[in-house]
Amino acid sequence: MKITDVKTYYLRSDVVRDRADSGQDALIVVVETDAGISGLGEVDSAPLAVKGAIEAPYSHAVTAGLRALVIGEDPFETEKIWHKMYRQNIYSGRRGIAIHAMSGIDMALWDIKGKALDMPVWKLLGGGFHSKIRAYASTLFGDSPAETRERGKRFVGQGFSAVKFGWGPLGQDEKLDLALVRAAREGAGEHADLMIDAGLCYDTRTAIQRARQFEEFRPYWFEEPLLPDNYEGYRRLSESTSMRIAAGEEESNRLSYLDLMDRGNIDVVQVDLTRCGGFTEAMKIASLAHDRALPVVNHGFTTYINIASALHFLASIPNSFILEYVVEEDTVLRNEITTQDIAMVDGFVAVPDSPGLGVTLREDALERYGVKAQSR
Secondary structure: OOEEEEEEEEEEOOOOOOOOOHHHEEEEEEEEEOOOOEEEEEEOOOHHHHHHHHHOOEEEOOEEOHHHHHOOOOOOOHHHHHHHHHHOOHHHHOOOHHHHHHHHHHHHHHHHHHHHHOOEHHHHOOOOOOOEEEEEEEEEOOOOHHHHHHHHHHHHHOOOOEEEEEOOOOOOOHHHHHHHHHHHHHHHOOOOEEEEEOOOOOOHHHHHHHHHHHHHHOEEEEEOOOOOOOHHHHHHHHHHOOOEEEEOOOOOOHHHHHHHHHHOOOOEEEEOOOOOOHHHHHHHHHHHHHHOOOOEEEOOOOOHHHHHHHHHHHOOOOOEOOEEEEOOOOOHHHHHOEEOOOOEEOOEEEOOOOOEOOOEEOHHHHHHHEOOHHHO
């Protein structure tokens, strides 16, 4: 079997609002083979930049479009292909956009392998640690404490035993910060786990102050309060509070994660399969975290391609325990571009058992939401 093409689809909601919701547009990757089997991937990044990283022509030995590098390769050779993409694009691809783009291709290759062997990806990865995973409802803070409180009540009422609130108006004002987190706890109730995602909004001293102020509301973790390269700040923050500090969604490849774990002293390692280098790199990151006795969770605020990939990943590592499950109800791409059987039931989501990722693209959604690069 050989790879014959790599196609990208830039999808965009009819209305894109100015808020921290990466599910408002998407970059879908489809890898095709001469056996008639295609694989599906996704990249959560700047869609047109990723599209360029994949579709660019060959330039020279250490700068090349990823499509040009993988055509003709055997899709089963995922480790070899990963290193070829990294090494032959190392001039411009050691971090960021190029690694993001590699993620979508790698994800699609594992989907192909699963379909060809009639096995789910988690089994190919040697997993089986979970048949279902506890899910937390991932949502944005409401525009007000009252709206935040209502969201917490709604999601706990739907059966979630954990809720994460993030971004939005947090970080604008001390009084509002405390009111939002207090309302989040009131809405989630005393027994649900509460996570707070600060969305990179604080400097180190403010983050330390907020961590101490938030402790009375018992957050299970305090996520990304600092800019990702502020490793010294993360270390100081971690040492100043009893709360777990979570981070990692901004990182691409395991070397960045090593800095967060060893220099930043974080407590919860967040891995986004659509950014970190796909399954091939995510498994290495999880192993490094396990060596340090650190739990690994997924990050994903985009489509069910990301959610399905996360389920396969979390089922394949010993140090996972919970799934980020997006509940923002007005992001149409998440609900309309694929078909799948991934639903929360009594606070848990079953790990897919279908071949590959277990997710199928809807051609009508591609037609409706697909946009040409030059049109926007």
